[in-house]
Structures are given as C-alpha cells and as structure tokens.
Amino acid sequence: MDSAPRDALDFPESDRGFLEPHLPPQDGSVPQIDLPFTTLTFATSLDSSLALSPGARTVLSGPQSKAMTHYLRSRHDGIIIGVGTAVADDPGLNCRITGVGGYGQPGLDGQPRPVVIDPTARWEFSDDSKLFQLCREGRGRAPWIITAVEKPNAKKQALLERYGGRFIPVKMVRTHTGRHQIDWPELLLTLKSNGLGSVMIEGGGHVIKSLLSPLYMSLLDSVIVTIAPTWLGEGGVVVSPDRRFDDDGNAISAVRLKNVKWYPFGEDVVLCGQVKLSD
Numbered sequence: 001m002d003s004a005p006r007d008a009l010d011f012p013e014s015d016r017g018f019l020e021p022h023l024p025p026q027d028g029s030v031p032q033i034d035l036p037f038t039t040l041t042f043a044t045s046l047d048s049s050l051a052l053s054p055g056a057r058t059v060l061s062g063p064q065s066k067a068m069t070h071y072l073r074s075r076h077d078g079i080i081i082g083v084g085t086a087v088a089d090d091p092g093l094n095c096r097i098t099g100v101g102g103y104g105q106p107g108l109d110g111q112p113r114p115v116v117i118d119p120t121a122r123w124e125f126s127d128d129s130k131l132f133q134l135c136r137e138g139r140g141r142a143p144w145i146i147t148a149v150e151k152p153n154a155k156k157q158a159l160l161e162r163y164g165g166r167f168i169p170v171k172m173v174r175t176h177t178g179r180h181q182i183d184w185p186e187l188l189l190t191l192k193s194n195g196l197g198s199v200m201i202e203g204g205g206h207v208i209k210s211l212l213s214p215l216y217m218s219l220l221d222s223v224i225v226t227i228a229p230t231w232l233g234e235g236g237v238v239v240s241p242d243r244r245f246d247d248d249g250n251a252i253s254a255v256r257l258k259n260v261k262w263y264p265f266g267e268d269v270v271l272c273g274q275v276k277l278s279d
C-alpha cells in the first residue's frame, strides 16, 4: 500500500454501520432502473444556513462528520454541486479517506466524479483550481460540467479535456414561476448512462431548493444532513424550499422526511431520512 498523504482522514469501521441503510447497496443490488441512487447531503447550521454568505467557504462539520462526508464520497460514483459552490469554495470534491485511490492505494478507486451544474458555463477554472491540482497529484477525478451552452469556450474545453473532464449538454426546463432550471430527471439519466450508478448532491442553496420542489423531490433515495451546533446569523445561504399550499390555500410544510434516524456525531448530529410529500 502507498503511504497516504498528510490530509488523509480516518472513518472507523465502528462509525460506518449506522449509515449503511441510507447508502447505495454495496452488493450491486441497485434496482435495474435508469436512474442512479441519489443522495442529498449537506451540512447546515441551526438557522438552516449552508454558509455565512453566497461567496464564503464556511466550515460547519466537525472532524467526525467531515470524515463521514468523505466516507459518503467513497460510496458514491459522483458528487454534484452548483456553479455557485464551485466559484465560492474552489472545492477539491475528492475522497480523502485512507485506503481509497490516491490515499494509500494506487489508481483512483473510490474517487467520485465531480459534476458541476453550470448552465451558462460561467465557471472560470484554471490549472490552479483545486480540482485540477488533485488530478495532477493522482488524488481526484476531473469534473464533468453540465451546461446549456452549445459551444463552450474552446480554451476552457481544451483544459478540461486535458485532465479527462468534459462539458455535457443538458436541456433546461421553465418552471411555473418562469425560472429556467435543469431538467433533473434528464440530468440523472445522463449521468447513469455515463456510468454513474450513484450520486450525492452536496449543494449549494439553489441546487438543494430546486431538488426539494414537488416536481423533483421523489428523485431522492436518501437524505443525510449534518447539523452543527451554531447559528450563522442573518445573511447566510439558507436552505428553504418554496412554500406549498393545500386545496384551501393554507400553507403546509414544503417537505417532510420519513423513516428518520438521528445520530449524535461528535458535537454535531447527523439526520438520515427519506423524502415524503406532506399530506
């Protein structure tokens, strides 16, 4: 076994069991459907914020739940984020658990494929972007960028392809409020047909809000949320789906989880559940 880099994380066997019912099956017994197993996972504050502001990389997870997120990454074939997160965080989006490819093992086994939703191809990545540094070091995969632009910038395309990434065109749909958004079923079908049997969606706020809409929430197989014991205060990137109303026009909860389990984890608590439309 190669020696693991200094930023390698340990996630002990004893902490893994509770997650198993909420993860893609390991024995390959994923139902023969065209969609990947899809997990929504993110870390939030007590006031439902993902970050202090849209441009701010904000640490919420404690060390144990951070290692858990990296274990989740090892258990999914892809990680989806929005371009807002790519621009704000310059994330690595690799898996740093000891024993995966690049962290004590040769190759890239256990390394998920980063997938960035960037409808207008506005992300100005370069050789210096963290993702590409990790590719050069053999510790992560190059991203796939999901876009509605037919001919993305040729220089960006060449750079992306040099590292083994690519732009993937996916059509947008117009919502009832007139917004353009990604056609989630088409995106997930496309990812599955390109070999991703499981994906975890990490955020940010816009991505999560659109997935928790009545149209798309049933695409989620599992929801795993880390709740950190902190209030970020006003001005944060808040997770708050659109309101729903009953037939009499009364507001009802937008989404309620079912089959819920709570696990204290260091100073955080991890909530696992499944999505259910509220009655």
Ligand SMILES: NC(=O)C1=CN([C@@H]2O[C@H](COP(=O)(O)OP(=O)(O)OC[C@H]3O[C@@H](n4cnc5c(N)ncnc54)[C@H](O)[C@@H]3O)[C@@H](O)[C@H]2O)C=CC1
Residues within 6 Å of the ligand: 041, 042, 043, 044, 049, 050, 051, 052, 053, 054, 055, 056, 057, 058, 060, 081, 082, 083, 084, 085, 086, 088, 089, 117, 118, 119, 120, 180, 181, 182, 202, 203, 204, 205, 206, 207, 208, 210, 211, 237
């Ligand atoms: N605490 C956590 O676990 C996480 C925190 N974050 C934080 O969230 C913040 C970024 O969140 P946001 O600004 O909301 O950005 P975002 O990551 O949701 O990206 C927003 C952009 O992505 C595209 N996009 C997203 N959803 C789309 C859809 N359904 N259809 C079409 N295009 C779509 C659009 O171009 C949109 O402007 C950052 O500060 C980041 O640090 C991000 C991920 C996880």
Ligand SMILES: Nc1nc(O)c(N)c(N[C@@H]2O[C@H](COP(=O)(O)O)[C@@H](O)[C@H]2O)n1
Residues within 6 Å of the ligand: 042, 043, 057, 058, 059, 060, 061, 065, 066, 069, 081, 085, 086, 089, 090, 091, 092, 093, 094, 202, 203, 226
């Ligand atoms: N699980 C979790 N906890 C936090 O406190 C976070 N801020 C995030 N953010 C997500 O992780 C990405 C950063 O990943 P790398 O460490 O650079 O690989 C960030 O972009 C968010 O998607 N997640």
